[in-house]
Amino acid sequence: xxxxxxxxxxxKKMRNVxxxxxxxxxxxxxxxxxxxxxxxxxxxxxxxxxSTIGINSTIEDDGLLEWNQFEKSVVLSAPLLGxxxxxxxxxxxxSKLTPKVLVLTIISFQAFLSxxxxxxxxxxxxxxxxxxxxxxxxxxxxxxxxxxxxxxWFPTEERVSKVAIYTCGFQLAFGGIQYMVSYLSSMGVAWxxxxxxxxxxxxxxxAVWGLFASDSPSACRxxxxxxxxxxxERIPKLSGLSGAFTFVPFFFQIFSKFIAGxxxxxxxxxxxxxxxxxxxxxxxxxxxxxxxxxxxLPFCHFNYWVAxxxxxxxxxxxxxxxxxxxxxMTMLSPRHTGSISSLVNEVGFLFALIALGVFQVFIKTxxxxxxxxxxxxxxxxxxxxxxxxxxxxxxxxxxWATSSSPPSEVVMKPLLNCTESKATIRT
Numbered sequence: 379x380x381x382x383x384x385x386x387x388x389x390k391k392m393r394n395v396x397x398x399x400x401x402x403x404x405x406x407x408x409x410x411x412x413x414x415x416x417x418x419x420x421x422x423x424x425x426x427x428x429s430t431i432g433i434n435s436t437i438e439d440d441g442l443l444e445w446n447q448f449e450k451s452v453v454l455s456a457p458l459l460g461x462x463x464x465x466x467x468x469x470x471x472x473s474k475l476t477p478k479v480l481v482l483t484i485i486s487f488q489a490f491l492s493x494x495x496x497x498x499x500x501x502x503x504x505x506x507x508x509x510x511x512x513x514x515x516x517x518x519x520x521x522x523x524x525x526x527x528x529x530x531w532f533p534t535e536e537r538v539s540k541v542a543i544y545t546c547g548f549q550l551a552f553g554g555i556q557y558m559v560s561y562l563s564s565m566g567v568a569w570x571x572x573x574x575x576x577x578x579x580x581x582x583x584x585a586v587w588g589l590f591a592s593d594s595p596s597a598c599r600x601x602x603x604x605x606x607x608x609x610x611e612r613i614p615k616l617s618g619l620s621g622a623f624t625f626v627p628f629f630f631q632i633f634s635k636f637i638a639g640x641x642x643x644x645x646x647x648x649x650x651x652x653x654x655x656x657x658x659x660x661x662x663x664x665x666x667x668x669x670x671x672x673x674x675l676p677f678c679h680f681n682y683w684v685a686x687x688x689x690x691x692x693x694x695x696x697x698x699x700x701x702x703x704x705x706x707m708t709m710l711s712p713r714h715t716g717s718i719s720s721l722v723n724e725v726g727f728l729f730a731l732i733a734l735g736v737f738q739v740f741i742k743t744x745x746x747x748x749x750x751x752x753x754x755x756x757x758x759x760x761x762x763x764x765x766x767x768x769x770x771x772x773x774x775x776x777x778w779a780t781s782s783s784p785p786s787e788v789v790m791k792p793l794l795n796c797t798e799s800k801a802t803i804r805t
Contacts, residue, residue, distance in 0.1 A: 460514020661702025665764025667695025
């Protein structure tokens, strides 16, 4: 009987399992930070709290924390501050631990912090802020470790789709955890137990991760020999700096975003810079700077430092788009911000799918300089977007923003008027 040749469609199971594990690892790590954004409403006293009147009588008064609005904002922003200082920790840890062990260590440590958080929160506000900051440092080391595993497991022609799948952990963490916390709170679960539940879930995942995850196909006990060979033949040799390089743009995005945000607000207050002017400057720098970085990335195989500085430039400039079009999106019409952001997200998802398809087509071609074309197209699109915003973008409140009509009617009315005017011209 003739042995059937190996087909990647028949043996994708193990690397699909690894993709799912990376997705869950990212989701769990983010959830251990983000669930407090909803829980903080339950664990703190509301403004003008008066226990004698019976407000929040279903919750024991001595279980609520007396934090003001400023202290709440410090608690929520502390993990982001920790992310800024995670780069040196990652370099040290990655030199001592394999990516699998590093992920296991990070989530186990985050689970421990979740277990001790209720006690520390009741004892000292400063200590709790420090715990949240350390949690951010741990989370900042998570993404490069996961990317290192992805680079060792996913062939080049599948990597984009796999990355698109496991980065859905951001949406699952920021969306799903809020529902879970609100549901548990509505069921009368005390806020300390939600910390304990989150920590327990993280430990359960650690057991699953330790059993099934592996750094590479060669270290996996569950993979078939055919799939191992298939992956190894299609994975280029990785440098020990690969995981660190994936972290560089994220680090500088956070860093430059903080600095740019404060500088822009300072210029608005002290120099009288308008909203539209500030947004156009930020968007122009973000679009053009990231485009130039994309143009430089195809040359990174000549020298690692080219890749490093290109990634630094990309992270530092691309984050300025947050102070550009993203900020203006919230200013056009405060009342309809939800509808506008939903529309922007839908368009973004649509073109992300188109980009994924284009990338897959290019990868399967036999062109020698395919990555020059891919990064070139991405850079040109960034420049076109920046130029379009520079010419027609605005961050000023629009005349239709004060309308009391429903958001759907506000969006559809210009289209209906356009249709009516065309009908009148024809008659």
